[in-house]
Amino acid sequence: MTSVAITGLGALTPLGPDVTALEEGLLSGRSGVRLLDEPEFADLPARLAATVDVEGRLERVEARTLDRVQQLALVAAREAWADAGSPTVDPERLAVVVGSGIGGALTILGQDRVLREKGPRRVSPHLIPMLMPNGPAATVGLEIGARAGVHCPVSACASGAEAIAVALELLRSGRADVVVAGGAEACVHPLPLAGFAQMRALSTRHDEPQAASRPYDKGRDGFVLGEGAGMLVLETEQHAAGRAAQVHAHLAGAGMASDAHHVTAPDPTGSGAARSITAALRDAGVGPQDVGHVNAHATSTPLGDLAEAKALNLALGRHRPPVTAPKSCTGHLLGAAGAVEAIAAVLALRSGLVPAIRNLDDLDDEADVDAVRTVTREHPHDVALSTSFGFGGHDVSLVLTR
């Protein structure tokens, strides 16, 4: 099927304020994880997170009617839009697809407290637009004046990748010429942390926060909750060529599947994940042997990493491309992860440098993948695969080409 051009990138992540910081952070193997030492986190069994700094990036009045997740989305979208050269687009040919796993969680929790302590007349009239999961998409749509549609796929930790897959369909089907697509998340708060901790999904390596996220390592004990946003400007090839836009890379294909296995546990055979990979490769018109590197979902959970490694083996057969796992540095950005990592995959394609997986000291024997360790792999290649999987059994894979 037809590819689309990637002409703008924006990322606000625990590694820093922009795409440059993301690339530098991944290539140098920096960690964005810290111990949450604020008093409200004191009683939690898991107190690690990878947070971002948005201070000073938005006007005070602009920020006060936006939930944090919308603020992060807006900052990343502005970077991506500027990076694309702030293109002039017919608003009715301009769309937005921004996913979020949880939406305006901090607003819900904060305003629930206002309701109980001060009563209903003190609840913010901005509560609903701040809590709705499509809030980040709406914020970005208003910012750039998109009138071809504003959409919000919600598929937990696959949301960001699914947004990019939906954007591809909008462009291919002729419903838009330019789409801003991505994901955003901001739910570092005691309640979500307690919930994930009760699932025994989080790392509790409190004595070594920066070593807590360790995909494929034998000592991994769960993921680290992160926040952030990633945005891409996608255009039809004709539209990008018509305005002589810079093209970072191309989105060549997407594949989606679902496990129908368990609401949160991964299918241990990796079958659904593998089907999404196979579908994405077919959609892109490439074979397993063409994949030059894999940006793996790999969250650092004991079960998830193994199921995903099996999925790669199933879908790619004997071909073993280098595999990298940005969550070792960024933590798990939930609904933003798929978008931030699509950007990471574009950066690796562009530079021919596949970042090493931080904290991968002792590769799990059962993870039969060529995991990049210790040093950056110099590896010029033309095709990258990025995978994202979410609670609910959502499997989304993207194929990017140089």
Add this chain to the structure above:
Amino acid sequence: MTTAPMLSRTELLSGLAAVLEEVAGTPADKVVPEATFDADLDIDSLTMVEVVVACEERFDVRIPDEALEGLRTVGDALDHIAGAAA
């Protein structure tokens, strides 16, 4: 809390200007009695609710929803606050 009856009209105006600056970033020099909330000050309906709640807290008055429709200008709001507190 300083209640409205103790405040002069000038003090009420500067109090309202402070509320508008806090809630909507409105510059104080634009907050004049004849300014309309929607056209002149660009206050949308949700933000207007915030302004009302902030005024209720600041001036210790009640501004019921029925009164809201009559509050087209800054002057209308000053009249209501002064009257409601009297």
